[in-house]
Amino acid sequence: MRRIRANAIAILTVAWILGTFYYLWQDNKPHASPSAAKAGAGRVEIHREDRTIPLIVTHVPHVEIEGQLVGSFDEKAYLSGKQLKPGDDPYRDHAFNLQESDRLGSERAIRDTRHYRCASISFDHDLPPTSIIITFHNEARSTLLRTIKSVLMRSPPSLIQEIILVDDFSSDPEDCQLLTQIPKVRCLRNGRREGLIRSRVRGANAASASILTFLDSHCEVNADWLQPMIQRVKEDHTRVVSPIIDVISLDNFAYLAASADLRGGFDWSLHFKWEQIPIEQKMARNDPTQPIRTPVIAGGIFVMDKNWFNHLGQYDTHMDIWGGENFELSFRVWMCGGSLEILPCSRVGHVFRKRHPYDFPEGNALTYIKNTRRAAEVWMDEYKQYYYAARPSAQGKAFGSIADRLALRRKLNCNSFRWYLENVYPELRIPEQETVYTLLRQGGLCLETHGTESLALAECKGSGLNRPQSQKWTLVEPQIRQQDLCLAITAFTQGAKVKMEPCNIKEARQKWKPKGPALQHIVSGLCLDSQPSSGPVVVMQCHPQLASQSWEPQPIT
Numbered sequence: 067m068r069r070i071r072a073n074a075i076a077i078l079t080v081a082w083i084l085g086t087f088y089y090l091w092q093d094n095k096p097h098a099s100p101s102a103a104k105a106g107a108g109r110v111e112i113h114r115e116d117r118t119i120p121l122i123v124t125h126v127p128h129v130e131i132e133g134q135l136v137g138s139f140d141e142k143a144y145l146s147g148k149q150l151k152p153g154d155d156p157y158r159d160h161a162f163n164l165q166e167s168d169r170l171g172s173e174r175a176i177r178d179t180r181h182y183r184c185a186s187i188s189f190d191h192d193l194p195p196t197s198i199i200i201t202f203h204n205e206a207r208s209t210l211l212r213t214i215k216s217v218l219m220r221s222p223p224s225l226i227q228e229i230i231l232v233d234d235f236s237s238d239p240e241d242c243q244l245l246t247q248i249p250k251v252r253c254l255r256n257g258r259r260e261g262l263i264r265s266r267v268r269g270a271n272a273a274s275a276s277i278l279t280f281l282d283s284h285c286e287v288n289a290d291w292l293q294p295m296i297q298r299v300k301e302d303h304t305r306v307v308s309p310i311i312d313v314i315s316l317d318n319f320a321y322l323a324a325s326a327d328l329r330g331g332f333d334w335s336l337h338f339k340w341e342q343i344p345i346e347q348k349m350a351r352n353d354p355t356q357p358i359r360t361p362v363i364a365g366g367i368f369v370m371d372k373n374w375f376n377h378l379g380q381y382d383t384h385m386d387i388w389g390g391e392n393f394e395l396s397f398r399v400w401m402c403g404g405s406l407e408i409l410p411c412s413r414v415g416h417v418f419r420k421r422h423p424y425d426f427p428e429g430n431a432l433t434y435i436k437n438t439r440r441a442a443e444v445w446m447d448e449y450k451q452y453y454y455a456a457r458p459s460a461q462g463k464a465f466g467s468i469a470d471r472l473a474l475r476r477k478l479n480c481n482s483f484r485w486y487l488e489n490v491y492p493e494l495r496i497p498e499q500e501t502v503y504t505l506l507r508q509g510g511l512c513l514e515t516h517g518t519e520s521l522a523l524a525e526c527k528g529s530g531l532n533r534p535q536s537q538k539w540t541l542v543e544p545q546i547r548q549q550d551l552c553l554a555i556t557a558f559t560q561g562a563k564v565k566m567e568p569c570n571i572k573e574a575r576q577k578w579k580p581k582g583p584a585l586q587h588i589v590s591g592l593c594l595d596s597q598p599s600s601g602p603v604v605v606m607q608c609h610p611q612l613a614s615q616s617w618e619p620q621p622i623t
């Protein structure tokens with residue numbers, strides 16, 4: 067009888083232990099929850115955890131007594147120096163709910179969103195310290211201060227060499243200046259608006275630590291966010307690492323866990339997006355603490371060795387204000403011998419917004435085009451044609467000289483964009499791959515350009531992909547292209563010459579369509595014609611059966 071009771075107790079105990087483990091495991095599994103919400107203008111998919119009792123509460127292990135942490139800094143005075151006036155729209159100046167941010171205070175506890183296994187990972191005792199670089203333009207005082215205090219509270223003090231604020235010509239210099247009363251905080255103020263790219267370079271040049279950590283000015287770092295990143299960079303200085311970026315609600319400032327199996331991706335218009343890691347990689351991941359390789363980083367929050375940052379050419383400082391620099395840096399890192407990864411055991415919250423709360427002196431769209439065009443022109447080789455096809459408005463827009471960046475690419479002896487696509491981002495679908503380059507053949511001859519002004523039939527040269535550029539065409543209806551140049555008629559009349567000019571999707575003179583074997587100019591209805599042979603190529607009344615109007619587009623393989 068006693069034996070039976072002892073057995074029953076043993077069985078119950080085992081069941082209880084197993085049950086507890088199952089519960090813990092469930093809680094930390096990423097949920098494919100139907101309530102997955104879109105946040106930040108569709109930029110991130112998050113999985114809401116509805117539990118109210120967090121299993122691991124963010125302790126504040128490194129916090130010292132208040133005075134030591136912030137020194138002589140008078141937080142109340144700083145925050146009350148700028149306050150929302152009754153009746154003001156709390157979203158107006160920052161595109162998030164300022165009232166809610168101000169109400170929160172600078173030191174709130176947040177849920178530890180890591181997988182529970184992260185808490186037991188250990189790090190080297192001699193990790194090198196880092197310089198934190200935060201650039202900002204008219205950031206709200208409460209979000210900026212919370213960013214700084216979260217860093218001081220949740221990082222081992224020995225790892226924080228300094229926090230460099232780069233004030234990108236905000237209206238009030240005191241937003242930055244007053245914060246230098248906090249120990250370790252330095253403030254550099256730009257004498258004019260530079261944009262985040264040049265501001266970060268300024269911050270990096272001023273940094274005294276050997277490792278750089280970049281943060282946006284409205285973040286909250288989570289428990290032990292820094293050690294995993296510094297550890298990875300210490301082990302291999304060519305790694306550029308980012309945390310999982312959690313979501314801070316722009317409405318109520320709730321801190322929400324982001325999904326742990328996303329990586330950075332993009333489409334051909336160079337629009338950043340979060341995407342699921344490929345299924346084979348997902349299946350092979352049996353350890354949720356392992357780094358995730360990512361084709362691109364979101365851009366704002368990453369850790370990089372300072373010598374490696376300098377060696378690779380910092381940033382393209384001809385990019386203005388905002389945008390595109392994350393692609394340029396990501397392509398450069400991968401193609402020139404480094405790697406990019408997201409570390410699931412490092413978590414940083416960020417306030418995702420739906421609009422920019424600041425102005426772009428040259429306009430938002432033009433600036434994005436200029437910056438991404440620079441990235442495409444320098445790094446994407448022949449694949450830049452897909453960027454132009456996906457973003458036709460980029461054609462013909464000014465982007466300045468890229469000579470320095472091309473020289474840098476040569477000096478660093480970087481891989482091709484084709485290598486990047488094959489080895490880093492094979493999942494990026496290449497549009498109409500097989501029919502990309504074509505010859506425009508007539509009999510045994512090929513249509514060839516001589517500069518932009520003249521076109522003629524000439525002997526077909528080279529073979530395969532080694533054909534000369536002057537004979538390689540891409541047919542992206544309605545355009546007939548050679549890189550950024552498009553075939554255009556010079557007048558809407560019979561016998562008008564054709565020439566090459568910068569592509570512009572709105573330009574009627576550049577629009578063509580096939581008509582049997584002929585190529586017809588849409589508006590005039592005239593057809594591309596090689597008569598008189600050896601003379602200039604013109605447009606004539608369509609007679610597709612004529613040999614001089616018969617062009618057989620022939621894919622080059």
Ligand code: LR7
Pocket residue numbers: 109200201202203204205234259260261262265281282283284311364365366367387388389390391392416419422424
């Ligand atoms: O003129 C400016 N000067 C600045 O110093 C404009 C902006 N900034 C500062 C700004 O105050 C902020 O601290 O630059 C930082 C980034 O600007 P945001 O917060 O308006 O941009 P974002 O969060 O929408 O932008 C993401 O993409 C940018 C592309 O240029 C940058 O790489 C941002 O750092 C990047 N943010 C992140 O990666 C955080 C995660 C978001 C995502 C996805």
Ligand code: MN
Pocket residue numbers: 282283284366416417
């Ligand atoms: Mn941001």
